[in-house]
Amino acid sequence: MPRLLRFGVVGAGQMGAGIAQVLASSSSASSVLVTDTSTSALTRSVEGIASSLARFVSKGRISADARDDAMHRIATSSSLDDLHLCDVIVEAVPEDESLKRQMFAKLDHIVRPQLETPSGTTPWDFDKNGPILATNTSSVSITRIASATRNASRVVGVHFMNPVPIMKLVEIIPGADTCQAAVEASVQIVNDIGKVPVAADADRPGFIVNRILMPYINEAFFALMEGVSRDPHAIDTAMQLGTNVPMGPLTLADHIGLDTCLSIMRVLHHGLGDDKYRPCPLLVSYVDAQRLGKKAGRGVFEYK
Numbered sequence: 001m002p003r004l005l006r007f008g009v010v011g012a013g014q015m016g017a018g019i020a021q022v023l024a025s026s027s028s029a030s031s032v033l034v035t036d037t038s039t040s041a042l043t044r045s046v047e048g049i050a051s052s053l054a055r056f057v058s059k060g061r062i063s064a065d066a067r068d069d070a071m072h073r074i075a076t077s078s079s080l081d082d083l084h085l086c087d088v089i090v091e092a093v094p095e096d097e098s099l100k101r102q103m104f105a106k107l108d109h110i111v112r113p114q115l116e117t118p119s120g121t122t123p124w125d126f127d128k129n130g131p132i133l134a135t136n137t138s139s140v141s142i143t144r145i146a147s148a149t150r151n152a153s154r155v156v157g158v159h160f161m162n163p164v165p166i167m168k169l170v171e172i173i174p175g176a177d178t179c180q181a182a183v184e185a186s187v188q189i190v191n192d193i194g195k196v197p198v199a200a201d202a203d204r205p206g207f208i209v210n211r212i213l214m215p216y217i218n219e220a221f222f223a224l225m226e227g228v229s230r231d232p233h234a235i236d237t238a239m240q241l242g243t244n245v246p247m248g249p250l251t252l253a254d255h256i257g258l259d260t261c262l263s264i265m266r267v268l269h270h271g272l273g274d275d276k277y278r279p280c281p282l283l284v285s286y287v288d289a290q291r292l293g294k295k296a297g298r299g300v301f302e303y304k
Contacts, residue, residue, distance in 0.1 A: 004030035005126070005189070008086035010103060012036035012076070014295075015136055016083075017045035017094035017212050018164025021052055024070040025062070026193040033081060034076045042076040049074065052165055083263075084110050087126045087269070088189060090158060092136040095263050097181040100140060107133055108149035117153060118181035132182050134158040139210050139267040142175035142203045152177035159207060160195075162256065172199040172263075173207050205271030206264060214264045220249035221280035232300050253283075254299035262287045 008022045009016050012034050024032040036042050053067040062231035070290020079096055083089055089107060093099055114130040124132065133155045135145050146155035157173030170190045174183050183199065190197035200207050206214060222228075229235050253261050262284060266279040286292075286299065 002127075004028060005087040006085060007032045008078070008089040009034045009092060010036075010083070010089065010107070011092035011094075011184070012038070012041040012045035013092065013094070015160065015162060015164065016090075017048050018052075018162065019090055019092055019136065019138040019160055020045065020069065020074060021049045021165050022160075022193055022195070024049070024073040025053075025066065028189065028192040029073055031080060032074050033086065034074065035078065035080055036076075037078055039078055041256070042078065044072065046076060056165075080106055080110055083107065084112065086111065086131055088132050090134045090136055095138060095140065095260060097140045097144065100135060100145050101139060104133060104135070104155065105148040106143055108151070114151055114154065116181050121235055122181060124181040124185035129181070130154060132156060132185060134186065136160055139206050139264040141205070141271070142173050142178065143171065146175040146177060153179040154182050156182050157200075157203070157207070158186055158190070159209070161209070163190060168196045169209070170195045170197050171207050171209060172197050173203055175203050203267050210264050211268070214261060214268060215277060217249045217253045217261055218265050218277075218280050218283065221283045224250070225282035250300040254293035254301055254303075257293045257295055258283060258299050259287050259292050 005028055007029055009020045009032065020032050020034045023029050034042060034045060050071060053070055056062045057064050057067050074108040089111065091100060091103055093103055094221060111131045113227060118124055130248065135142065135157055136159060137145065137157060138159055142155065144158040145151035149155060152175060155175055156178050159173065161167035161169050161173035172183060172186050172190065173287050187197045187199060198208065224232055224237055232250045239248045262279055265277060265279040269279065278289055290296060291298050294303050297303050
C-alpha cells in the first residue's frame with residue numbers, strides 16, 4: 001500500500017465490530033472509524049473490541065502495547081458524513097439487499113470523488129482513484145449493490161467470516177463492473193491485515209463458502225424434520241466424527257444465526273431457481289418462533 005489507510009466501517013454489530021478490531025490491529029491502518037445510527041451499538045462495539053483484545057493479551061496472542069495501539073486507532077460516529085475522508089469503507093449492515101443498496105447510494109455521495117479511473121494493470125491509487133467501497137455481504141449480489149452507486153468500478157465484495165478476529169478466510173467477490181485494480185487492492189489489504197484472501201471469479205449467489213455450506217446446514221434441518229434422526233445431538237455427532245469437522249451443522253447454524261442461514265438459503269433459492277435450495281420448513285419455523293440461535297439464547301439447542 002502506498003501509505004497507511006484510513007478505514008471506515010458501517011454498522012457496529014457483531015460483524016462490524018469484529019472487522020473494526022481486525023483493521024485497527026493492523027499496521028496498515030492509520031485510523032478506523034466505526035459508524036452506526038445507534039450510539040448504544042457503538043458503545044457496545046467498542047466495549048466488545050476492548051474485551052476481545054484483552055483476551056488476546058491474556059492468551060499471549062498480542063502484546064499490551066499492540067492492544068493499546070489498536071484501541072487508539074478506533075473512533076466512532078453516528079454520522080455517515082464523517083466517512084468522507086476514508087480510503088476504504090467496509091459496509092457491515094444487516095443482510096438485507098434494500099438496506100445495503102440504500103447505504104451504498106448514500107456513501108456514493110459522501111466519499112471523495114474519483115479523479116481518474118484505473119486502466120489496464122495500473123494499481124489502485126487512493127489519491128487519484130478515490131476510496132474503495134466494500135460490502136461484507138455473505139450472499140447478496142455485488143452487482144446489484146454496486147448498481148446503486150454512480151461508479152460501480154470501485155465496489156467489491158469483501159466477505160469476512162464470523163468470528164472475524166479468529167477466522168482467517170476473507171472472500172473477495174467482484175461485481176460485473178468492478179475493476180481489476182479494486183479487486184487486487186482488496187486482496188492486498190486482506191493480506192496486510194493478516195487474513196487469507198480467496199477471490200471468486202464471478203458474482204454468483206452464495207459466492208464460494210455459502211454456496212456449499214448453507215445447503216449442507218439446510219439438509220441437516222431436513223434430516224431432523226423428516227426423522228432421519230430426531231436427536232439433533234446425534235446428527236451433529238455423526239457429522240463431527242464421520243467427516244472430522246470441529247462442529248456439527250446444527251450447532252454451526254446456531255452460532256451463525258438461524259435467521260442468517262434462512263436469509264442466505266432464500267437468496268440461493270431465488271437466485272438460482274432450483275428447488276434443491278428450498279429452505280427447510282423446520283428452519284423457517286424456528287426463525288418464525290424467534291429461535292435464532294446462540295445470540296437469542298435458543299435455536300436448535302438451548303444456551304444459558
